[in-house]
Amino acid sequence: GEIVSDAQIKAAVDKAYAATKGITAGKDADYIPALAEVPPDLFGIAVVTVDGRIYTVGDTDHPFAIESASKPFAASWVIEQKGEQWVEDTIGVNQTGLPFNSIIALESHAQATPAMNPLVNAGAIAIVSWIEPAEPKARWQTIQQLMNDYAGRALDVDLTVYRSEAGSSEHNRAISHLLKGYGTLNGDPEVALDLYTRQCSIHVTAQDLATMGATLANGGTHPITGKKIVSPAAAEKTLAIMSTTGLYETSGTWTWNVGLPAKSGVGGGIVAVAPGRFAIATFAPPLDAAGNSVKGQKAIELIVHDLIGSGMFDTGR
Numbered sequence: 009g010e011i012v013s014d015a016q017i018k019a020a021v022d023k024a025y026a027a028t029k030g031i032t033a034g035k036d037a038d039y040i041p042a043l044a045e046v047p048p049d050l051f052g053i054a055v056v057t058v059d060g061r062i063y064t065v066g067d068t069d070h071p072f073a074i075e076s077a078s079k080p081f082a083a084s085w086v087i088e089q090k091g092e093q094w095v096e097d098t099i100g101v102n103q104t105g106l107p108f109n110s111i112i113a114l115e116s117h118a119q120a121t122p123a124m125n126p127l128v129n130a131g132a133i134a135i136v137s138w139i140e141p142a143e144p145k146a147r148w149q150t151i152q153q154l155m156n157d158y159a160g161r162a163l164d165v166d167l168t169v170y171r172s173e174a175g176s177s178e179h180n181r182a183i184s185h186l187l188k189g190y191g192t193l194n195g196d197p198e199v200a201l202d203l204y205t206r207q208c209s210i211h212v213t214a215q216d217l218a219t220m221g222a223t224l225a226n227g228g229t230h231p232i233t234g235k236k237i238v239s240p241a242a243a244e245k246t247l248a249i250m251s252t253t254g255l256y257e258t259s260g261t262w263t264w265n266v267g268l269p270a271k272s273g274v275g276g277g278i279v280a281v282a283p284g285r286f287a288i289a290t291f292a293p294p295l296d297a298a299g300n301s302v303k304g305q306k307a308i309e310l311i312v313h314d315l316i317g318s319g320m321f322d323t324g325r
């Protein structure tokens with residue numbers, strides 16, 4: 009049966025697009041120089057349902073750097089291959105309450121319970137270090153194939169963004185070496201840093217990102233290609249971590265306002281997942297202070313309220 013009708017999706021997306029298009033608040037990320045060059049008025053919204061229906065409006069075929077929106081997908085591989093308990097014990101699954109590139113949560117690795125998670129830089133760099141095979145080229149192939157499988161097409165790396173980020177990654181380099189010192193990072197920290205930076209530089213469109221999210225909504229099986237990418241259990245744990253920490257230190261505000269597991273990236277993308285139903289992705293570069301797209305957050309909030317009321321907490325109203 010229909011999860012939501014085509015007419016309902018179209019009406020909700022068009023309404024949200026019109027209502028948020030004029031928002032000018034926020035600022036492109038500029039700590040990665042290439043991201044500051046992206047035109048700030050680009051704006052697109054895509055919805056993909058678990059039965060493979062697609063609705064788009066605006067700049068949904070304009071490629072942008074996936075950045076941190078890649079983190080849940082990489083994490084899903086490690087959750088699947090190394091197991092839930094291993095991820096909980098080794099990487100951590102707790103909200104840091106801190107900015108995405110904070111090093112403070114890393115200190116908790118000296119204690120019993122890691123206070124970081126796969127969706128902040130430290131956890132995401134650690135995740136990349138555990139993807140196999142360990143040999144760097146082969147490991148990159150695993151990452152690339154995984155992202156391609158989630159999107160259902162071959163994705164490119166934006167070399168301009170990659171070089172720009174690689175040339176300004178002192179902070180992430182420090183995190184990588186600290187992780188190694190705490191025994192949380194596998195292999196060479198420079199390799200993990202490089203592969204993480206490459207992963208963040210993968211080019212996606214809003215439609216790709218919505219498709220990737222719809223695969224998680226569909227329990228890890230791609231809604232269009234039918235390929236099983238991760239198990240339903242791994243998809244569920246990936247959504248769990250997105251619901252507690254997908255928008256960094258404002259994840260609480262997000263869950264309060266919207267109530268869906270989501271992930272943002274400093275390239276201006278956000279993906280939000282309605283489990284068993286659909287995913288919404290937005291692309292709008294200007295960010296708030298936490299690094300989340302201003303227009304994207306508002307547009308998703310409006311669509312979710314229109315389509316499913318109170319987000320993932322269905323109280324039968």
Ligand code: GLN
Nearest residue numbers: 075076108208273274299
């Ligand atoms: N590649 C970016 C970084 O490491 C990702 C951050 C983000 O999207 N929040 O800083």
